[in-house]
Amino acid sequence: MRPGDRLNELTAGDIVRITSSGDxxxxxxxxxxxxxxxxxxxxxxxxxxxxxxxxxxxxxxxxAGGTRGALHGVPVAVKDIIATADMPTGYGSPIYAGHRPxxxxxxxAAIRAAGGIILGKTVTTEFASSHPGKTAHPQDPxxxxxxxxxxxxxxxxxxxxPLAIGTQTGxxxxxxxxxxxxxxxxxxxxxxxxxxxxxxxESLDTVGAMGRTVADAARLVSVLAGRPALLDLPGAARPxxxxxxxxxxxxxxxxxxxxxxxxxSRFSTHGAYVADVTPPAIFSDLDAAHHEIEFYEMGxxxxxxxxxxxxxxxxxxxxxxxxGQACPPELYDEKHRxxxxxxxxxxxxxxxxxxILTPGALxxxxxxxxxxxxxxxxxxxxxxxxxxxxxxxxxxxxGMPLGLQFIGLLNDDRRVLAVAQxxxxxxxx
Amino acid sequence: MRPGDRLNELTAGDIVRITSSGDxxxxxxxxxxxxxxxxxxxxxxxxxxxxxxxxxxxxxxxxAGGTRGALHGVPVAVKDIIATADMPTGYGSPIYAGHRPxxxxxxxAAIRAAGGIILGKTVTTEFASSHPGKTAHPQDPxxxxxxxxxxxxxxxxxxxxPLAIGTQTGxxxxxxxxxxxxxxxxxxxxxxxxxxxxxxxESLDTVGAMGRTVADAARLVSVLAGRPALLDLPGAARPxxxxxxxxxxxxxxxxxxxxxxxxxSRFSTHGAYVADVTPPAIFSDLDAAHHEIEFYEMGxxxxxxxxxxxxxxxxxxxxxxxxGQACPPELYDEKHRxxxxxxxxxxxxxxxxxxILTPGALxxxxxxxxxxxxxxxxxxxxxxxxxxxxxxxxxxxxGMPLGLQFIGLLNDDRRVLAVAQxxxxxxxx
Numbered sequence: 023m024r025p026g027d028r029l030n031e032l033t034a035g036d037i038v039r040i041t042s043s044g045d046x047x048x049x050x051x052x053x054x055x056x057x058x059x060x061x062x063x064x065x066x067x068x069x070x071x072x073x074x075x076x077x078x079x080x081x082x083x084x085x086a087g088g089t090r091g092a093l094h095g096v097p098v099a100v101k102d103i104i105a106t107a108d109m110p111t112g113y114g115s116p117i118y119a120g121h122r123p124x125x126x127x128x129x130x131a132a133i134r135a136a137g138g139i140i141l142g143k144t145v146t147t148e149f150a151s152s153h154p155g156k157t158a159h160p161q162d163p164x165x166x167x168x169x170x171x172x173x174x175x176x177x178x179x180x181x182x183x184p185l186a187i188g189t190q191t192g193x194x195x196x197x198x199x200x201x202x203x204x205x206x207x208x209x210x211x212x213x214x215x216x217x218x219x220x221x222x223x224e225s226l227d228t229v230g231a232m233g234r235t236v237a238d239a240a241r242l243v244s245v246l247a248g249r250p251a252l253l254d255l256p257g258a259a260r261p262x263x264x265x266x267x268x269x270x271x272x273x274x275x276x277x278x279x280x281x282x283x284x285x286x287s288r289f290s291t292h293g294a295y296v297a298d299v300t301p302p303a304i305f306s307d308l309d310a311a312h313h314e315i316e317f318y319e320m321g322x323x324x325x326x327x328x329x330x331x332x333x334x335x336x337x338x339x340x341x342x343x344x345x346g347q348a349c350p351p352e353l354y355d356e357k358h359r360x361x362x363x364x365x366x367x368x369x370x371x372x373x374x375x376x377x378i379l380t381p382g383a384l385x386x387x388x389x390x391x392x393x394x395x396x397x398x399x400x401x402x403x404x405x406x407x408x409x410x411x412x413x414x415x416x417x418x419x420x421g422m423p424l425g426l427q428f429i430g431l432l433n434d435d436r437r438v439l440a441v442a443q444x445x446x447x448x449x450x451x
Numbered sequence: 452m453r454p455g456d457r458l459n460e461l462t463a464g465d466i467v468r469i470t471s472s473g474d475x476x477x478x479x480x481x482x483x484x485x486x487x488x489x490x491x492x493x494x495x496x497x498x499x500x501x502x503x504x505x506x507x508x509x510x511x512x513x514x515a516g517g518t519r520g521a522l523h524g525v526p527v528a529v530k531d532i533i534a535t536a537d538m539p540t541g542y543g544s545p546i547y548a549g550h551r552p553x554x555x556x557x558x559x560a561a562i563r564a565a566g567g568i569i570l571g572k573t574v575t576t577e578f579a580s581s582h583p584g585k586t587a588h589p590q591d592p593x594x595x596x597x598x599x600x601x602x603x604x605x606x607x608x609x610x611x612x613p614l615a616i617g618t619q620t621g622x623x624x625x626x627x628x629x630x631x632x633x634x635x636x637x638x639x640x641x642x643x644x645x646x647x648x649x650x651x652x653e654s655l656d657t658v659g660a661m662g663r664t665v666a667d668a669a670r671l672v673s674v675l676a677g678r679p680a681l682l683d684l685p686g687a688a689r690p691x692x693x694x695x696x697x698x699x700x701x702x703x704x705x706x707x708x709x710x711x712x713x714x715x716s717r718f719s720t721h722g723a724y725v726a727d728v729t730p731p732a733i734f735s736d737l738d739a740a741h742h743e744i745e746f747y748e749m750g751x752x753x754x755x756x757x758x759x760x761x762x763x764x765x766x767x768x769x770x771x772x773x774x775g776q777a778c779p780p781e782l783y784d785e786k787h788r789x790x791x792x793x794x795x796x797x798x799x800x801x802x803x804x805x806x807i808l809t810p811g812a813l814x815x816x817x818x819x820x821x822x823x824x825x826x827x828x829x830x831x832x833x834x835x836x837x838x839x840x841x842x843x844x845x846x847x848x849x850g851m852p853l854g855l856q857f858i859g860l861l862n863d864d865r866r867v868l869a870v871a872q873x874x875x876x877x878x879x880x
Contacts, residue, residue: 107755107759118553121553124547124550125755125756125759126755126759127755128751128752128754128755130755131754131755131758131759132751132754134758135754135758212653212654212787215650215653215748215751215752215754216650216653217649217650217653217751217752217755218755220646221644221645221646224641224644224645224646225641247780248751248776248780249780251780319644322557322561322644322646322677323557323644323646325557325560325561325564325644326536326554326555326556326557326559326560326647327554329560329563329564330536330554330555330560347677351676351677351678355862358641433784
């Protein structure tokens, strides 16, 4: 805790320390977050549900009990695609406005069991697909914060909440985190139980974390996934970093490319081994594979809504669902085969490298609110199931954040987080 | 349709034919099913929810419209682990007695879109785990019908419904089908969207079908999975059948082993190539891998219920959840690695064979209602993700059905169904 910090600006790690030691109450932490929201929500529109009294009541329960785990007294914002038994859950759709689930999602239950406080529900795009919600970028209201975890990213970036849960099917954690200048962490596929998360695509949906430091995002996933080893990240003295020279890299904006090259050079200066790597040939087919798998599965997951509530589905979503329902199952099977081949082809890369380095997004958060941006640099990695962590590496030509992304092999999250934490130190030096 | 058949005794294929041609109404079909239920439910206890008026109303809507797909006018029983917007969904737990979901599960939506009628909800064990529900075996009320899809299997076997949906995490479709003398079909993992199915184990839960013929079970999955190719199964003139000589085969009861050997011999006589195959070494580790993966994931999926409603969880389930929550994540990761190795090791077998043949269960449906039987011959195949189809192959020493199981490679369902249909013909000759 630096002198002058307000409680809402602390890291989750610091909050746990001071609420556990008695230097501050969870209630005081929650109140400063609520004050910040009060001050800023009109501009940012990060929240779909916020009940100050209920948040304070949760904090008082924590304050009345003992230390209860790795999120003791820490407020967490929850993307509104995720079920909460004590708060409405609308999935970003008018169909479910005011809907109250019968249960907490597994990830919400895990947060509560670790002493965390569910501060409220944050804006998601419609069913975590593409149709945007109301949230603006905290640093420039004319820009998108990214999505689909729009409110979660904005709330963390704007010091409304130290932590937030998001979900990623394409690039819905990493991209908004990159746009908002915070840390986004999509863990290995399968690490965080998805019960209570409204499914978009069973083969791709992944629950992830947002925080303002790598250690904080790792702390949240340590609880979500029940993996305490993430609370204690090892050092990464001389990380081996593969600079991923994909054929899509040229689609990144100039300032993002400059940021990438500059960061690579700084990583080298600070002792990393950084080398260019050309992706295996199968990589050219993976983005199309992601596309078909996502749409095919959406067409099934949201079939009920399309039949029962056709008038309350956006035109953008309807066209995706219809495209997915028209995809032949044999093509879907073939795309899964390609994805499996991609996962296999990735393994040898990690014999020589600890992580792959790519942009977290095409560039700065774009102007306008008609789209939450392009997930080109994220989709393939979601499909390949390994961990991805984005760290803010600089600013673009309009002063907006640029995030770089570190990627690892399935279940090798701790190594990727360690390298990302090392990079975070180098980049803020 | 054979002379003297009652409408409730018809196959789904016959029902579609007569309701489409106008030879009978969907309402008449539903009414005969309801009559049968009326007559038999007190002994069988297959249903948790049945509203005759609502079932008839659905049938009238079908009768008023045109032909609407592969289940036109066909009643389908739905396991009560699966969400229905118009019927209570209790998940086999007192926690959710009377719960009404906001949506139809994706599989239910698919049935309705194909002209099917959701007849009612059938008994499941508690959360589709082990604690039994109230259902008795239709042929001997002192015996279990198997589980967890207990009511679905009993309803189909007892001519209450031509088709039913079940789910399988261990052996919850194949085992009860084998016990009840019907066809159970667990499709390839990933074929049937699971939205609205209360999750037990994300890596294992699979929606499946029960019917009285292979063609009927295939018909239901053709709709659930959106794979019309299953409506037209090819012939299987000289199927290549691997008789799976696993080290667990000796655990089958004597009458089941005799049934297996006898069927193999009849298959040979009718032109099949049948040969003994010894499983690859990795197979000895797969049952334990299934166990850890299932329990670990259950511990997360049902964390909310264990925290919020501890007094309404059975002792058996509680001990499973606690065991799962105590499983180290590194062990879970290792078990997934073993499962992947098992899937890889299975591929060469199918270079030489169309299907693997094993018992569908240890033997006849056991006496008593304290357990729904042992899933030893099912768990490994659920873990390996390929299709499994059980067909009744004879009777045991107490006159109860014995089912054999045909297994294939992931996505090779049509071939396995074709062989199972061929076997069905041979076995009923």
